[in-house]
Amino acid sequence: MAGDGESFSSDAASDDVKFGFQRPEMYKSDLAGTVDPYDRHVFLCYKSHDSWPSRVEDSETDLLPKLLSGALKARKKDISVKTRLTICEGRDGTELSDGDVLIFPEMIKYRGLKESDVDSFVEDVLVNGKPWASGVQEDLTGSHIFVCAHNNRDRRCGVCGPVLIEKFKEEIELRGLKDQMFVSGCSHIGGHKYAGNLIIFSPDPEGKIAGHWYGYVTPNDVPDVLDQHIEKGEIIERLWRGQMGVYVEAAKKEEEHKLPNGKDLKKSKKNAQENSSHEKKENVTSCCQGVNGISCCRDGSLEEETSKVHGKKELGRLSCWMGKWEQSDVLAAVAVVGAVATVAVAYSFYRRSG
Structure with a gap:
């Protein structure tokens, strides 16, 4: 028995060096700008992170994720905002159960999505932006933290993710914030080399829900994430990867077309041309109304x-x-x-x- 314990400890230490927070690639890459732009994030609660196959959204044995992913792809052109799907843990008897759907930044939840209801759910909620006719919409409150722990997709997230989840739960309980902060493991979100990866949905200083992505997060960073990001609404720049709904290049291009007083340069040019054309027309022809309705032009x-x-x-x-x-x-x-x-x-x- 003692030998088994020593072997397990040795394996864990070896994993940490190869795949965990001690791996050589930690902090080697710039994180900012490593998130593709998108506007809405849908999470489907389904089983636990250690049971997901590598491509859980395409698995023939996991029909619910497969059907929802397929419906989103099929209706992509009909959905007005760029929507991302991720699988998160759902365990019966807890806050989240299999089939529950969470939607951000709307901060809404639908319980118990079934395979037969996928098409109607996508049609009502994601395409038409209406409440689901076959379900009850619930409001989400507090801050929600999703940590990538998809072991069968990449070993780095499989090693780092569960450790971070436990650390978050421990810190949240110590602070007495279990009813205000919620943490869950999630499937692949991109950038395994940045593990530990996590996404936080919480109100910003203006009260708007923002989805912030962080990478290279270690257990030692968890108190800072809770204190600085969630409590104070301040971004931790050294770990920040990007944010849902932010299009930096588009904003820059828009600013290039604005004058110092905030007016649109294109419109100003157009108005100037129209005024010039109008003045020319006024110079060319002038009319007056003569006596008895006779016009003299x-x-x-x-x-x-x-x-x-x-x-x-x-x-x-x-x-x-x-x-x-x-x-x-x-x-x-x-x-x-x-x-x-x-x-x-x-x-x-x-x-x-x-």
Whole structure:
């Protein structure tokens, strides 16, 4: 018996070094930005984490997860928000039982989903956004922590997850918060190399429900998660992977199209073009209502063109007249000079003959 105990302890220590919190890859990767954008998270409560096959949503022996996953994929185009499905633990006699469905950020729960009800549930709740006709909608309260413990999918989560779950439960009980904070193991959420992985759904400082993802979480971090994130609403940046509903790039692009006063740049350009076009139209045509309903309209552009044409004609006439005046003046001057010269020559001959 003693030998068996020593062997188990040795195996646990070996697992911790290879797959647990002592593994060499811990803290080697940047965590921020490792969550794909999405808007809604659906959790299906089903059995326990140590019983899930590697691909529990595709398992032929686990029809409920398979049917719900298939229905979500089939109606993907009909669901208005990007929805993610994860399996969480459901144990009869506890807060969560097999078939219960939790939906975030709506913070609602439906109990006892059956295989025959999957299509109607997806149609009513996820496609049409209405209460499920075959079930009773319940409100969720408090903070909900989901820890990836999917051992058959990846050994790292299988080693780290259960340890974190027990630590959270221990801390929550010590603080007397069992009716305010709830922790459960969940299936693969992506990023096994970041184990321990967890998602927290809790109200932010403004009262909105936000789903925050954390990685590289160890048992020593659990008090900080409870104190800093859940109690104070402050993100633990060194462990933070991302958040449900946040589209950083889209927000940046939107800001690029805004002026300092908050107005939309595209709209401003469009309005400026419309105003310019409107002013041109006003300059082109103006109308007034005459006596007895007779309308007198003037085409501004036509008057302007006519004025230009008339101006050119008058200028041409003036230039022509000036040209003619200069020519006659020159001829007259030449005639006068010629006459004077003739008189001078005649007078010269007269003096000589005398």
